[in-house]
Amino acid sequence: MPDLSYEINRRRTFAIISHPDAGKTTLTEKLLLYGGAIQLAGSVKGKASARHAVSDWMELEKQRGISITSSVMQFEYNGYCINILDTPGHQDFSEDTYRTLMAADSAVMVIDAAKGIEPQTRKLFKICAMRHIPIFTFINKLDREARSPYDLLEELEKEFGIGTYPMNWPIGCGREFKGVYDREKREILAFQEFHSGQNRISSVEVELSDTALLDELIGPRLRQTLEDDVELVDGAGYEFDLEAVRSGLLSPVFFGSALNNFGVERFLQCFLEMTVPPLPRESGGEPVDPLTNGFSAFVFKIQANMNKAHRDRIAFMRICSGRFEREREYFHVQEGKALRLSQPQQLMASDRAIIDEAYAGDIIGVFDPGIFSIGDTVCEKNAQIRYAGIPSFAPEHFASVERIDTMKRKQFEKGITQIAQEGAIQIFHEPHTGVEEVLVGVVGVLQFEVLEYRLKTEYGVDVRRRTLPYEQIRWIASEQSDIGALNLTSDTRWVQDFRGNNLLLFTSSWCVDWALQKNPGLELREFNRND
Numbered sequence: 001m002p003d004l005s006y007e008i009n010r011r012r013t014f015a016i017i018s019h020p021d022a023g024k025t026t027l028t029e030k031l032l033l034y035g036g037a038i039q040l041a042g043s044v045k046g047k048a049s050a051r052h053a054v055s056d057w058m059e060l061e062k063q064r065g066i067s068i069t070s071s072v073m074q075f076e077y078n079g080y081c082i083n084i085l086d087t088p089g090h091q092d093f094s095e096d097t098y099r100t101l102m103a104a105d106s107a108v109m110v111i112d113a114a115k116g117i118e119p120q121t122r123k124l125f126k127i128c129a130m131r132h133i134p135i136f137t138f139i140n141k142l143d144r145e146a147r148s149p150y151d152l153l154e155e156l157e158k159e160f161g162i163g164t165y166p167m168n169w170p171i172g173c174g175r176e177f178k179g180v181y182d183r184e185k186r187e188i189l190a191f192q193e194f195h196s197g198q199n200r201i202s203s204v205e206v207e208l209s210d211t212a213l214l215d216e217l218i219g220p221r222l223r224q225t226l227e228d229d230v231e232l233v234d235g236a237g238y239e240f241d242l243e244a245v246r247s248g249l250l251s252p253v254f255f256g257s258a259l260n261n262f263g264v265e266r267f268l269q270c271f272l273e274m275t276v277p278p279l280p281r282e283s284g285g286e287p288v289d290p291l292t293n294g295f296s297a298f299v300f301k302i303q304a305n306m307n308k309a310h311r312d313r314i315a316f317m318r319i320c321s322g323r324f325e326r327e328r329e330y331f332h333v334q335e336g337k338a339l340r341l342s343q344p345q346q347l348m349a350s351d352r353a354i355i356d357e358a359y360a361g362d363i364i365g366v367f368d369p370g371i372f373s374i375g376d377t378v379c380e381k382n383a384q385i386r387y388a389g390i391p392s393f394a395p396e397h398f399a400s401v402e403r404i405d406t407m408k409r410k411q412f413e414k415g416i417t418q419i420a421q422e423g424a425i426q427i428f429h430e431p432h433t434g435v436e437e438v439l440v441g442v443v444g445v446l447q448f449e450v451l452e453y454r455l456k457t458e459y460g461v462d463v464r465r466r467t468l469p470y471e472q473i474r475w476i477a478s479e480q481s482d483i484g485a486l487n488l489t490s491d492t493r494w495v496q497d498f499r500g501n502n503l504l505l506f507t508s509s510w511c512v513d514w515a516l517q518k519n520p521g522l523e524l525r526e527f528n529r530n531d
C-alpha cells in the first residue's frame with residue numbers, strides 16, 4: 001500500500017477564482033494539458049456549438065454558456081497530485097463558489113490585465129482572505145493592451161491589503177508584447193507568435209546580460225525599459241517571504257497569456273513548490289492532523305441529477321485526513337450512523353472513475369441516497385471529529401413559489417427540498433403552515449431560473465413564482481419566548497428555515513434597526529453557522 005505521508009504531502013488542492021471572462025477556463029485547460037489530463041489543445045469555449053469547456057455539465061449551463069456548478073479535476077504533474085476545484089464565475093452562483101473555497105488549500109486568482117480587479121474577484125478574494133489561504137495571482141491577456149503592471153500591483157495591494165511579489169515582469173503588452181523577465185532565473189522568456197491549433201510552449205529563454213540577442217528580440221527601447229523596471233522592482237518591492245505567501249499575506253504574481261500558453265508552465269512549477277500540502281483543519285477548536293487521524297472528510301457540495309443518464313445525487317467530500325478505502329465502513333457523524341460510501345468517484349467533468357482509495361487533499365464524490373447535508377462530517381468510528389459547519393450565506397433575493405398542478409404535491413416537495421439540501425437555494429416557511437407555498441431565498445436571481453428549470457425537467461413540476469420585496473434576512477440569535485409578540489414594522493415577516501431556526505425577513509436595513517431598537521435583548525445574526 002502506498003506510503004500515507006508521501007501520498008498526502010504530494011497533494012495540492014486549489015481553487016481558481018476570477019471574474020467571468022478573465023480567462024479562468026482557458027488557464028484551467030492549459031494546466032490540465034500539462035498533466036496530460038486532456039488531449040485537446042487550443043480554444044475551450046469555441047464558437048462552434050459542439051465545443052464546451054470540459055468543466056461544463058448541465059444542459060442549462062451549456063445553453064447559457066456559463067458554469068453553474070463547480071467541478072473537480074485531478075491530474076499528476078512532476079510527482080505532484082493536483083486537485084483543481086473549478087468555481088462558477090457567474091456572480092449569481094457565488095454561494096456555491098464560497099463553499100468550494102472551503103474545500104481548497106489555496107487559490108489562484110486570474111485577473112484580466114486590461115481590467116484589473118473586478119467585482120467578482122473582490123467577493124471571492126474576501127472569502128479566501130477570511131481563511132488565510134495562500135493566494136497566487138495570474139495576470140492574464142498580456143498579448144492584448146494592458147494596464148501598467150505597477151498600477152495593477154498597486155491596486156491589488158491597496159484594495160486587498162496584501163503584499164504582492166511579481167515573480168516575473170512583462171515586456172510590453174498587446175502587439176508589442178515580447179515576453180516576461182523571470183526574476184528568479186534572471187532570464188527572459190520571449191513570447192513567440194502562437195499559431196492557433198498548436199500545442200507547444202511559445203517561448204525561448206534568454207539571459208538578461210545577452211544584450212545583443214535581447215536587442216534583436218525585443219529592441220533597444222524595450223530592453224532599456226526592462227532594465228529600469230527590474231532595477232525599480234528589485235529595489236522598491238516587497239522581499240520574497242515564503243511564510244508570508246503561505247499565510248496569505250503576500251501574493252506571488254505572474255504575468256502571462258493563458259490563451260497562448262505563455263508563462264503557464266512556469267507558473268505551475270512555482271505554484272506547486274510554494275503552495276501548501278493539505279494542512280490540519282479544525283474540529284471543536286482543535287487541529288486535526290491529516291497524517292495521524294485516520295480517514296475524515298466533510299461534505300462541501302451536493303449535486304443532484306448531474307448526469308441525465310445516471311439520475312442520481314452526489315455528495316462531494318473533501319478528505320481532510322488519512323486514507324479513504326472503498327470497502328471500509330465509516331461513520332456519518334451528524335446521523336450517528338455507520339455507513340459504507342457507495343460508488344466513490346473522482347470526477348473529470350462528466351467522466352467518472354470509481355476509485356478504490358483516496359487521500360487527504362482529494363475530493364471524492366459519493367452516491368448520496370439523501371442522507372447528507374452540506375457541512376456533514378464522515379470519519380472513522382470513535383474518531384470524535386466534527387468539522388466546523390459551512391456557513392450559509394444570507395440570500396439577497398426572495399420569492400414565493402407554488403406549484404401550478406395541484407396533483408404534483410409530492411414531486412414538488414421532494415424537488416424543492418432536495419434542491420435546498422444541495423444548498424442551491426434556501427427555503428423558508430411561515431411557522432405552522434404546510435408547504436403549499438414556499439418562500440425561497442437565493443444569493444443571485446439566476447438561481448430562481450435554475451430552480452424553475454430543474455423542477456420542471458427533473459421533477460416534472462411547473463411552478464408559479466412571485467417576487468417578494470425583502471432585502472435583508474436575519475437569524476434570531478437570542479432566546480425569544482414569544483416571537484409573535486416582537487415589536488416589528490408591519491412589513492417584517494417571521495419565518496423558519498428547514499431546520500426550524502427562526503428568522504426575520506426585512507424590506508430594508510432601516511427595519512432591521514427598528515427591530516433592534518424596539519426590542520431590547522433581541523440579537524440578530526446575518527448568517528447561520530450550521531454547526
Ligand code: G4P
Nearest residue numbers: 018020021022023024025026043045046141257258259260
Ligand atoms: P472565464 O472562464 O474566466 O470566464 O474566461 P475564459 O477562459 O472563458 O476566457 C474568456 C475569453 O478570453 C475567451 O474568449 C478566451 O479565449 C479569452 N482569453 C483567455 N485568455 C486569453 C489570453 O491570454 N489572451 C487573449 N487575447 N484572450 C484570452 P472568447 O471570445 O469568449 O472565446 P473564444 O471565442 O475566443 O473562444
